[in-house]
Amino acid sequence: MSQNKLQGKLPTEFASWSKLYMLNLGTNNFTGSIPPSIGNISSLRCIYLNLNNFAGGIPLEVAYHAKLEILSLAANNLSGIVPIPLYNISSLSNVSLVQNELEGTLPADLGFTLPKLQEFDCLQNRFSGSIPPSLANASNLVIIDIAENKFTGPIPNNLGSLPNLQVLSLGINTLGENMRPNDWSFLNSLVNCTHLKTLSLHESSLRGELPNSIVNFSATMEELHLYRNHIYGAIPREIGKLKNFRVLTLYENLLNGTIPKSIGELSKLGVLDLSDNNISGVIPTSISNTSKLLFLNLENNMLQGSMPHLFNISTLQELYLANNRIQGLIPDEIVFFARCINLDLSKNLFTGSLSSNIGSLKQLVQLDVSYNKLTGDIPTALSGCVMLEELRMQENLFQGKIPSSFKALKSLRILDLSRSNLSESIPRFFVEFHLIEFLNLSHNKLGGEVPREGLFSNVSAFSVVENSELCGGVQALHFPACPLKGSRNKKNAFSLRIILILVPVSLGILSACLALICYLRQKSKKLNDPVPVFRDNQYLKLSYQDLLLATNEFSPINMLGEGRYGSVYKGFLESMEQIIAVKVLNVEVRGASKSFLAECEMLRNIRHRNLIKTITACSSTDFKGNEFKALVFEFMTNGSVEDWLHPNPSYQENERNLTLLQRLNISIDVAQGVDYLHHHSHAGIIHGDIKPSNVLLDEEFVARIGDFGLARFAFATTSDLSQAQMSSAGVRGTVGYVPPEYGMCGKISAEGDVYSYGIFLLEMFSGKRPIESSILVDNDNNLHDHVRKALPLRVMDIVDP
Structure with missing residues (x-):
């Protein structure tokens, strides 16, 4: 039970x-x-x-x-x-x-009275006295765990006679008090335990020099815990002989010497903690061979030299190198720590700028580079570390302003940028940081007004001292009031002059605009083939260089996806302080240029809450003279519906799921977008490729239809019928989505999108890809009989999409 x-x-x-x-x-x-x-x-x-x-x-x-x-x-x-x-x-x-809370001593003859004993566990109690040497008589013992009690030494030196022993855990006792400082004979005897996997002697008051005999332990040895003792000497050079080591913890001792090069031979090592010792020398490059390492802690030693290139350790989740004498640049290969959660490089001698590759550490929770000599601007790419909770960068030589991209770091609890050379004003987006516990901007060169809202209303939640140009803020700061730009009378007089000037000017401009609109309407009626370009006065002008800088030279790290005609990259426009998505066309692919023109034509004529918003387009050449075409859209924080229905393996751990209500709302959003395209745009538009990967989700999970590369204007008049039939000669859309009316009706109609939307609904609500059956959504009730006879489809009527 x-x-x-x-x-x-x-x-x-x-x-x-x-x-x-x-x-x-x-x-x-x-x-x-x-x-x-x-x-x-x-x-x-x-x-x-x-x-x-x-x-x-x-x-x-x-x-x-x-x-x-x-x-x-x-x-x-x-x-x-x-x-x-x-x-x-x-x-x-x-x-x-x-x-439990059991106490007393263990009988001296325990091993004789319990000869069949295989496992003896009394961890975390109050037992006292000595460990009975008679335990060696219970030859079947596999596990002895008496840690976290009040046992005293010495440790019996005959435990090595237990042939089946796998786990010996004696830690958190006072075993070393009654032992001679160098009496490690018990450790030497354990060499004979050929099945030993785990040895725990941590926090046991052990003293003396670390014996070289540990390298002679059985090849089965997986874990050795000797931390928080008084052990001195060097780590044996032949430590690499223990090929099956997974955990080695020697922290908080008195060890000296260097880290042996043979440490790189421990290919199965997952945890290595040598912190809080007196270890010197350089970090051996061979450590990069420990390709399964999850946790590496070398802080609080006397290590020097440069930081090794640990690019082989893609599994690394926590790296601590703080409080050493490591110098030089922080390697660009930091990008390979993709799974890193905690990274602490503080209190060293690092120089140069902090690599923008730091932004690739998407899972980073804690980053500490404080107390170094880092220079240059704080990289804007740090905004990519959206899971950051603690960011400490104080006591460096950073300059420039606090990046506006930091507004993406809304998970921050602690942000320390103090004691650098940062200038300009305090960004107002900090007011919206509701999780932050302490913000330290003190000892910089910041100026301007200190906000009063949000965290700035509580003086215990932030520090801005020693910034002589600051003004305003809450009264407790005792900063001077911010100067007014002019007296009230002058301001009123100035406002009156502006009004007197602007009113006639505005009327003139309005008249000119009305005349221009009339002219353009008349001109547009005469044109049979409008030129697919963006109006200069409506869209932002961006060059190839602007987009190159925004996407970090179209770095693979910033790639959001790849399609038939090109790739989409995430970027950040400094001029607009905005995150963007850049769709770069591969002009060498047949049809790419045509797709670009089609998207330009569609996107210049539509605007709706459920359609992707276009920022601008760029048709230019790159630095090598090659043709370059790109479209710039607003960035959709939550990716595509495809990412949520069929996530990549990297997202499986995060249990990304859409609720039923979210699925319903997304379906309604898509329906409204399709309805707008068919019936409410200035000319009916058929998207032609509605599917989950072309439906994007913003921060509030509002759905936006994107990718208009296959879209076409609907032909409503009989004079255009021949052109419509010609356009339907080749089936458009994604393979696997074949609207049957292309074959049955002989012309393009809005049902093409309606059918694709039916398949989109099936994926949304089942979470599976359609294989043998799909759903046809038909508002006009004119295809049901044909479909039932021709295709094995289930039919759903939706009167109002």
Whole structure:
């Protein structure tokens, strides 16, 4: 009956259960004491009462079970002394008393009275006294875990005679107090344990020089914990012999010497912690060969030289190199730490600028580069680290302004940019940072007005001292009031002059605009083929160089996706302080230029809440004289619907799912966008390729239809019928989406989009790709009979999309 939610006290009537072999009530919510009547079940072999809330002592009657093999009382609130007769049940093989408040000593003859013992766990109790050497007599022992008690030394030097021993955990005791400083004979004996995997002697007051004998441990050795002792000497040079090492923790000791080059031979190493010692020299480049390393901590030593190129360690999640003497540049290869969560390079001698590649660490939560000699501007690419909670950059030589791109870092709890040479004003977007606990901008050259809202209303949440040009802010800052630009009278007089000038000018401009509009309308009627270009006065002018800088030279790191005619990149426009999406056409692909012109023509004629907003277009040449065409859109924070329905493996861990309400709202948004294109744009437009990857989601999950490369104007008049039929000769859209009316109706009609939207609905609400059946959404009820006869489709009527 384990792993339920049973509660209350155990029944006392056990006498009638005379044939019970095993009692398993573990992982419940039982309370009270263990009833002594449990001793009446003479047939009992296994007792599992672990992970409950039992209190009181272990009843003596438990020892009445002469044939008991397994006793598990772990994780309760048991107290008192373990009944001595319990240690005389010779059939016991597993004893688990972990996480209680039991006390007393272990019998000196424990290993003789429990000869069949395989596992003995009394972790996290209050046992005291010495470890009985007789444990070596229980030759079947596999696990000995007596950590976190009050045992004293010395450690028996005969434990190496246990041939099956795999785990020996003795940490967090005071084992070294009664030992001679260099008495490591017990460690030497463990070389004979050919199955040993884990040895834990942490926080045990051990003293003396680290013996070289540890390199002679069995090849099965996986974990060695010797941290928080008083061990000195150097790490053995042949540490690489332990090929199966996964965890090596030696931190907070007195170790000196250098990090052995053979450390790179530990190919399975996942955790290496040598922090808080006196280790010197350089970090060996061979450490890059530990390709499965997750955690590397070398902080608080005397390491020097440059930071090694750790680009082979793509698994690294936490890297701590703080408080050493490492110098030179922070390598650009930092981009390979794609899974890094915590990165601490503080209190070193790093110079140069901070690489913009830092923005590729999308999962970064804590970044600390404080107390170095970094120069240049703070990279705007840091805005890519949207999960950042702590960013510490104080005590450097940064200059320029606080990047406006920082407004994307809304998860920040701590931001410290103090003691640098930052100038200009305090960005107002900090007011919207609701999670921030402390913002430190002190000791810079900032000027202008200090905001009063948000975090700036609480003086304990920020510091801006020693910025002599600041003014305003809350009264507690005692800053001078910000100067007015002129007296009220002068301001009123100036305003009157402006009004007198602007009114006639505005009337003149309005008249001119009306005349121009009339002229353009008359001219547009005469033109049969309008030129597909953007109006100069409506769209921003951007050059190839502007887009090159915005996307970090079209870096693969910034690529959002790739399609038939080109690729889409994420960028940041400094001039607009805006994140953008840049669709760069591959002009060498057949049809790409035609697709570009089609998108220009469509996007210049449409504007709707559920259609992607175009910022501008660029038709130019690159620096090599090659043709360059690109479209610039607003950036959609939540990607495409395709990303949510069928996420990449990198997103699987994040459990990205759309709720039913979100799916419904997205479907309605798409329907409204398609309805606008068909019926409310100045000329009916057929998108021709509605699908999840072409539906983008903004920050509030409002859906926007994008990719108009296959869109066409609908031909409403009979004079255009021949052209319409010609356009339908080739089926357009994505392979797998073939509207049947192209074959049955012989002309292009809005049903092409309606059918694609039906398939989009099926994907949205099932979360699966359509294979044998799809949904046709038909507003006019004129295709049902044809479809039912021709195709194995299910039909859904939607009167109002």
